[in-house]
Every structure is written in C-alpha cells, then in structure tokens.
Amino acid sequence: MNDKITITRLGAMLALATGKQKELCEDFLKELFSIVEDELLKGESIRIKGFGTFKLIEVEPRKSVNVATGEETLIPGHDKVIFVAAKELASRVNLPFEAFEAVEIADDLPTDSMDGDEDPEVELSEDSGNAVISPENADDISEASGSVVTEADKSVERQGVCNLEERVGDSQIISEDNFSHSGDMPEEDTLSENDREAELSMPEGDVSETIEPGIEAEIFEENPHSHRNKYIKGFVAGFITALIVGSIVFAAGYLLGFSFGVSKGEDMAESISPVIIETEVIPQDSVSSVYLADSVIGNGPHDEIGKESGIDQVATEPSDxxxxxxxxxxxxxxxxxxxxxxxxxxxxxxxxxxxxxxxxxxxxxxxxxxxxxxxxxxxxxxxxxxxxxxxxxxxxxxxxxxx
Amino acid sequence: MDNKTLIDNLSRRLDVSRDTVGILIEGLTQTIGECAAGLDSVSVPSFGTFEPKKRLERVALHPASGRRLLVPPKIVLTFKPSASLKQKIRK
Missing domain, CATH: 3.10.350 (Membrane-bound Lytic Murein Transglycosylase D; Chain A)
Known part of the structure; x- marks a missing residue:
C-alpha cells in the first residue's frame, strides 16, 4: 500500500511471475523503457499491446501573470507525455472495485435512509426498556450482523489485498445495513409486536375489569399524594383525576360501543373503592406503560386515540x-x-x-x-x-x- | 511504433525469441497491474512513475435519462513522466 516499487524489485517480481531469469527481466525492462523514450523523443507514439499507449500531445501556448510583479508572460507551447492504459491493464488495476456498478438513486433516498435508521433503533430501545425482547428479534439482529461480517470477510479473501479491501468491505457493510433496514426490519417489527401482544393479552385476561388500565395507574399515583398533602392539594388532584378519568371513560365508552351510563357507573364504583384497585394495579401498570410507549412512537399527536384503539383491540378480541x-x-x-x-x-x-x-x-x-x-x-x-x-x-x- | 515492431526490436536487442518477449510483456502488465491494484506506484528511473490513483464514488447525472446515478469508486493508473524525460521532450 502506497509503496514505491523500484525497477530492481519490479524485475524480481517479473521474474517470479514469468519464470524467466532475473537478469533477463531487468535487461528487458531497461530496454523496453529506453525504446519507449527514444520513440517519444522522435515525436512518435508507441503502443504496447495489453499495456497501453505512450503518446505526445501538444500543449498550446498560454498567457500567465507573474504573481510577484504582475507582469504578463507567455508560456510557450510544448509537448507532454501521456500514457493511456489499455483496457486489460485498466481493468486489472481496478480489480478491487470491479464488483461495483453505477446505481440509480431514487429521488426520495435521503429521507428514506434517515427513517430507516431511526425506526429500528427506537423499536429496540423500547423493547429493552420493557424487558420483552422476543427471541426472534434478537436472532434476526445477530443474523444481520453475522452476514455483514461474512460479507466483509469474503471480499477480503477474494481480493487478498488488505487495506483497500477494508474500504470495499466497509461500503458493503453499509449497503448490507441498508438492506436489512429496508427489508428485514418491518417484518421483524410485526413479529415482535405479535409476541408482545400475545404476552400482554394474558395479564389483561386475568383482570376481571376490562376498562382503562391508565385510570387505575393514575389513581394509584394520585391517591397517596392526596393523603399526605393538604386537603386543598388533594382536592385539586382529585378534580384533575376526575377530569382525566371522565374524558378517558367517555372516549372508551364511545369506542367500545358500551352504553355510556353503564361504563361510567362501573368506573364510579372503581374510584369509590381504591383498596380493591390497588391489588390490580401492579399487572396493569406495566401494560399501560407499554401502550404509552407504543403510541408515542407510532403517532405523536394522536397519542390518546392510538392508545384507545390498541386497548379496543385487546378488549374486544383477546383471543386473536x-x-x-x-x-x-x-x-x-x-x-x-x-x-x-x-x-x-x-x-x-x-x-x-x-x-x-x-x-x-x-x-x-x-x-x-x-x-x-x-x-x-x-x-x-x-x-x-x-x-x-x-x-x-x-x-x-x-x-x-x-x- | 506499433506492437509488432517493438517486439522485434526487443527480441533483437535482448537476443531472445519473440515469444519470450511476448511472455515478458504479458508478465509486466500483470505485475504492474497487481502493484497498482494495491495502490503501490512503480517508478522507473529517468523515465517516470506509474501511479495508481483512487477516484472516489460520486453522484452524476445520466446524460440521456437525467436520473441521478451513484458512480462507484475506481482506481485508475496514471503515468507521471520524470523531470528528465519532461526536459528532453520539451527541447
């Protein structure tokens, strides 16, 4: 890499490649380049088959300005040597990058790649936060990274020149990554999603009441404060809780198709007997946090509605x-x-x-x-x-x- | 000078057969190609340097369709004549 190879080393390599004597190879190189030089001095071009063409091109005389004095000078025209590598040599030199082809870029690519990068990360952190990492999910990730490594390995083996190939490997990793984002991730999501839903439906099924998990959590949070603090604060907190409870119950009743009066009645019974609720809070609390996380990621401004629809599904079709x-x-x-x-x-x-x-x-x-x-x-x-x-x-x- | 004359000249000067010269030229192409693929430059004293250069990938417009293309990186072999050769040619 970035070595300067002298003519003696080149001769030795040539002898190794052709199986001829080293002296002959060195002589050959000297003679070859001296012939090329002689031809060029005669003003002629010279073509070596499979290697390339040396030729002279004329450089037009041009004007220039002396930077120090500001004088205009005329640089006289002259010849210069040009080497054009033959197709065989050019393709051999480009061997490390031979696998690449020009790719058309879609117009919406920049946004796409950003989205692709963001989404899975969020999903993963969500998963680990709730400690519900499904086995498929983990497997897929390890598979993806595994394939990246093997790809890189392959390319290194195939071309056998270290540093350049590292670069090749890098770019392949990038492309691999893109594929895995665009191709695998969505399916992965649905899989892990399914799993989680399945797990969630279990605690939901155990609980006798199928109304709002959020409500109980809130009551649970608010109640101790109201006991500890002054009555006024407790009253304000109770009022806010009542407001939130009322709005959520209204939305839930609307969505679930329950008659409004019935569900509200049930809910009132709930808030009157906090002792009973406390026993149920622990399994449901985790459920509500998961839903909150879900809806925040899924659709920012539609938090409430997203939550409701998710609960709606669980409540109406717990078995599916x-x-x-x-x-x-x-x-x-x-x-x-x-x-x-x-x-x-x-x-x-x-x-x-x-x-x-x-x-x-x-x-x-x-x-x-x-x-x-x-x-x-x-x-x-x-x-x-x-x-x-x-x-x-x-x-x-x-x-x-x-x- | 074309390839045939060159091989004739070389075989006369080195006192070897034309086939041998053909093999040597083939070997030279291979050797320099391998060196250049590893980004090693080959310098020939008083003649010049064969210098591989890496061209980075770039985005170009397809002239016919107007679509954007990602052109992959590549290595090209350039020749830089030595100062002495330049001087001789200029005179």
Missing amino acids: KIVYDTVSTTRYLTTIAQEHYGNFNLWPVIYEENEKILGHPDRIRPGTRVVVPPLSKYGIDPKDKDQIKAVKEKGNKIYARYK
Whole structure:
C-alpha cells in the first residue's frame, strides 16, 4: 500500500511471475523503457499491446501573470507525455472495485435512509426498556450482523489485498445495513409486536375489569399524594383525576360501543373503592406503560386515540393475535394489503380499521403503526370480485373526503 | 511504433525469441497491474512513475435519462513522466 516499487524489485517480481531469469527481466525492462523514450523523443507514439499507449500531445501556448510583479508572460507551447492504459491493464488495476456498478438513486433516498435508521433503533430501545425482547428479534439482529461480517470477510479473501479491501468491505457493510433496514426490519417489527401482544393479552385476561388500565395507574399515583398533602392539594388532584378519568371513560365508552351510563357507573364504583384497585394495579401498570410507549412512537399527536384503539383491540378480541404493520416511505397501505391479503386493492380495509389515526391516505406519516385486521372481521373474501369492487369504491370515497 | 515492431526490436536487442518477449510483456502488465491494484506506484528511473490513483464514488447525472446515478469508486493508473524525460521532450 502506497509503496514505491523500484525497477530492481519490479524485475524480481517479473521474474517470479514469468519464470524467466532475473537478469533477463531487468535487461528487458531497461530496454523496453529506453525504446519507449527514444520513440517519444522522435515525436512518435508507441503502443504496447495489453499495456497501453505512450503518446505526445501538444500543449498550446498560454498567457500567465507573474504573481510577484504582475507582469504578463507567455508560456510557450510544448509537448507532454501521456500514457493511456489499455483496457486489460485498466481493468486489472481496478480489480478491487470491479464488483461495483453505477446505481440509480431514487429521488426520495435521503429521507428514506434517515427513517430507516431511526425506526429500528427506537423499536429496540423500547423493547429493552420493557424487558420483552422476543427471541426472534434478537436472532434476526445477530443474523444481520453475522452476514455483514461474512460479507466483509469474503471480499477480503477474494481480493487478498488488505487495506483497500477494508474500504470495499466497509461500503458493503453499509449497503448490507441498508438492506436489512429496508427489508428485514418491518417484518421483524410485526413479529415482535405479535409476541408482545400475545404476552400482554394474558395479564389483561386475568383482570376481571376490562376498562382503562391508565385510570387505575393514575389513581394509584394520585391517591397517596392526596393523603399526605393538604386537603386543598388533594382536592385539586382529585378534580384533575376526575377530569382525566371522565374524558378517558367517555372516549372508551364511545369506542367500545358500551352504553355510556353503564361504563361510567362501573368506573364510579372503581374510584369509590381504591383498596380493591390497588391489588390490580401492579399487572396493569406495566401494560399501560407499554401502550404509552407504543403510541408515542407510532403517532405523536394522536397519542390518546392510538392508545384507545390498541386497548379496543385487546378488549374486544383477546383471543386473536393482532397484526401490526408500520407505514414507511417505501411501504404504503397498498403494500401492506398486498402482503397480508394478497391484493393491494384491499387497502381501504386497513384504512377503515385505523381511520382515527390516519388522515389523507396518501399522506400517512412514515413510522405510523397500523392495525391489520383479519379480512373475516369485515366479512370480505379476497377471491370475490364483487366485494373487491365494493372495497375499491370505498377507497374512492375515502379519497373523495379529502377533496 | 506499433506492437509488432517493438517486439522485434526487443527480441533483437535482448537476443531472445519473440515469444519470450511476448511472455515478458504479458508478465509486466500483470505485475504492474497487481502493484497498482494495491495502490503501490512503480517508478522507473529517468523515465517516470506509474501511479495508481483512487477516484472516489460520486453522484452524476445520466446524460440521456437525467436520473441521478451513484458512480462507484475506481482506481485508475496514471503515468507521471520524470523531470528528465519532461526536459528532453520539451527541447
């Protein structure tokens, strides 16, 4: 690397490569270059087959300014030596980078790569924070890194020259990374998501009440304060709690389709008997924190609604696994529909399911997590052409809303 | 001077067969190619230096379609004539 090889060393290498005598090789080199020099001095070009062409080109006379004095001088025209490597030699020199080809860049690439980098990191930290790292997730990550290493190894072995190849390896790692972000991660997400949901549905099932896990947590937090502090503070805290409880219950009642009065009645009973609640808080607290984390990552401004819809799912279909998917700049609702239902025309089904967190169907924020409902929930058969037509029209109606 | 005359001249001067000269030239191409691929430059006294240069990857516009292309990095072999050769040529 960056060595200067002298003519004697070159002769030795040449002797090794051709199996000829060292003296002959050195003589050959001397004679070769002296012939080339003589030819060039005669003003002629010389072509060596498989090596390249030495030729003279004329340099036009040009004006120049002496920087110190400001005088204009004329640099006379002269000849200069040019070497153009033959195709064989040029490709041999470029061997370390031979594998690369010019790649077309998509217009939206910069944002895409940023999103791709951010999302998985957030997912991972979320996972470790809640200590629910699913085995698949961990495996996938280790696999990805493993493949990167082997790729780099291969390239080093293949070309056998250290430093350059390190660079080659580097760039391959980068490209590998990109692939793993764009290709593997979304599936990974849904997998780990599924697992977590499955685990979560267990404590949820044990609990007799299926109303708000958040409420109990809040009451639990607020109550000790109100006991310890002065009555006024307690009253204010109680009032705020009541407000929050009321709003959440209202939203929950609306979403769950329960009659408003019933759920509120239940809730009132809850807040009256805090002793009972405390026994239930511990399993539910972790649940609520997970949901909070979920909704914060999934969709910033729609926190509340996202939380509600997630709970709605758990409450109404505790036995079914809920399939989640994440919209990105390269994965649209149509992509998700194609993957899950086998027909991209069925995207309005996903849209309907997540209507509350989505706006214009073409302007979904990348990173938004959507629930992918089973087709049976809407009674749609993916093979029935009439139904697909109906779903398509539903899609047109969705678009019409935003005109 | 073309390749054939060069080989003739060399075989006469070195007193070896043309085939041998052909093998030597082939070997020279291979050796210099290998050196240059490792970014080692080969200097020939009073003649010049064969210097490999690494060109970094860059973004270029496709002239026909106008799309952006990522052109990969590459190594090119350049020749830098020595000062003495330059002087001789200038005169």
